[in-house]
Amino acid sequence: MDQAIPLCDPARTDSGFRPMKALHHFRKLIADKEDTAQVFHIIEALRDNRFAKSAEHFFASPTGKTILEKNEYLPHLLDDHDRLRKLPMGTVAHAYCDFMEKEGLTSQGLVDEFDRFQQGKPRHDDMLERYGNRLRDTHDLFHVLTGYGRDALGEQCVLAFSYSLNPSWGVLFIAWAGARELKKTVSTDAPIYAAVREGQRMGRLAKSPAHEDIEALLAMPLAEARKKLNIADPVTYQRAHAIMRGEGIDPYDLLGQQKAAA
Template identity: 60%
Template sequence: MTNTTQFASPADMPLHNRDFAAPKFRPIKAFRHFRNLIADKEDTAEVFHIIEALAGKAFVRNAKDFLKSPHAQELMERNVDLPAMLDNHDKLRELPADSLGQAYVRFMEREGLTAAGLVAESESLGTDNRKRNDITEWFGNRMRDTHDLLHVLTGYGRDALGEQCVLGFTYSQNPNLGILFIAYAGALEMKKQSPSNAPVLRAVREGQRLGKAAKRLAYYDIEKILAMPIGEARAFLNIGKPTYYQQAHRAYEAQGIDPYNLLGQPA
């Protein structure tokens, strides 16, 4: 019988609820979902399917690494509702004009995104939507909820290459072969569909390097980082500039290719 125990905070939860089987490594399933994603780039549900199919023990391993970080207990005890906090744009607008929080609001409203929308997308997958009530699930949600914030911090846009580079960055922060697969498979598909001298693979690889050099965003107090000037937040997290990504955009534009209209994306 599945454990439905309610805990006062994530700090009281087990690392892994053993009533749930660990995800299996299913590369064939991942490739099938990748082909679906290429056919409809906007179907972000396919991304979650791919990550799950190639995760193996990555979710548990990443949660275990988080528990070793200095602020883990404090963050779990406070248990801030990140989607609600990130979607409270009125409150974020009260932060200084040069803050990360203000930049995040501009990005989300320009792109027509919400943190709650990403939650709904991920929770709509599959038929088993039971809560695991473990730290692995809690930390996985924390990584999901900070995805769009990584776009703002790294400078990678929501164009096809920008998404692949953010995934490369994310892989180095919290390794999962599904994330790495999407990053490089997507980059190769871009080269196939839009031949160019743009340094696409180098850009993704650079994203990996930048992610490895940076502090792990999910390990820190997101509210405090949102209040920082965006340059200070990047310096605190040691996030470098994505030079190959910028070079790739210039190369595409020089060839008359719209980098925001690749892989079937609307311009």
């Protein structure tokens, strides 16, 4: 492994586990689910040394070594929709562009949220930082490849899926605390907890999209990429959506905020 790029400063893997801080920032996230910086606060408050071990394991792999050497900045690739749209229809690239454009998102936007969180903190050009950046930059690809939307339940499910691939107490906390919040606030018979459990189970059986050559993955047909990564259909999540719609509930507006704003 390239010793010129250290794994990380040992002090950064000393988690100082702070559940009350995580709860504080979760409450802020519930108040404004678009305040993505709160996610980073929660993950930092509940970080343990498994994250560093995952980074070390990935960068020791042949793909990881190549990625470490290239040190590519993924948002430049992911936000170049003109380039991605030149790939054949049906590829991951087209599904990704469709998703991001529909949701009004950019990969750089998530970087900007992270920079807001990091303001005033020291930056480190080490493997831990590069690995964290890679997980951040591929988050929306996880949505596309799993079929989980950006609705409240879909976000909890994709986090549960992500946890099984890259263990983080913060990610698991948000997934299950978010599911509990949905159960408390939405009157529905939809299988909220079962959908999140399904996401966690799917992740245990899958390969991490973040550990792939992203440019090559984008060029693959979506069905082929999902098969390569062993990503199953999220049937419980889909059933939860069907039940909610049958109850007259919009899964993308569970708290009725759109109606209230109308």
